[in-house]
Amino acid sequence: MRGTVPPVRSQTVATGEKDDVCLLCAAERITPWYHEDDVCWIADCTICDTPMVVWRWHGVDPSGDELAHMMSRLAAVADGVFDGHYYDDHMRNIPDHFHVHARPEGGFFGHGFRRDERAGRPTR
Numbered sequence: 373m374r375g376t377v378p379p380v381r382s383q384t385v386a387t388g389e390k391d392d393v394c395l396l397c398a399a400e401r402i403t404p405w406y407h408e409d410d411v412c413w414i415a416d417c418t419i420c421d422t423p424m425v426v427w428r429w430h431g432v433d434p435s436g437d438e439l440a441h442m443m444s445r446l447a448a449v450a451d452g453v454f455d456g457h458y459y460d461d462h463m464r465n466i467p468d469h470f471h472v473h474a475r476p477e478g479g480f481f482g483h484g485f486r487r488d489e490r491a492g493r494p495t496r
């Protein structure tokens with residue numbers, strides 16, 4: 373929705389390392405976190421208001437095991453937020469750090485679809 377965003381400028385960072393200027397590496401807790409472990413974390417995307425899973429490491433090539441782990445964690449979170457959801461792995465704003473959004477069926481942004489919104493958004 374912000375139009376074409378230039379790629380995040382970064383030196384090439386080896387898998388398993390972090391990039392100082394990357395927003396996802398910084399992992400600021402500006403929204404509630406649903407989940408956190410050695411592989412990934414899951415929080416609401418501040419732009420989309422939908423849960424997204426973010427790989428712990430800077431890069432776009434998690435292993436098959438890590439990928440399966442992240443998708444199953446995201447599925448569990450998204451099940452609690454939306455009545456139905458799909459996955460969007462198009463990394464529009466931060467193309468060089470793996471993350472996947474769970475979006476509501478029939479929608480793109482979470483606004484108006486979230487169970488917690490309809491229920492008055494209780495604290496988690």
Ligand SMILES: [Zn+2]
Binds near residue numbers: 417418419420421473
């Ligand atoms: Zn987003």
Ligand SMILES: [Zn+2]
Binds near residue numbers: 390391395396397430
């Ligand atoms: Zn990063």
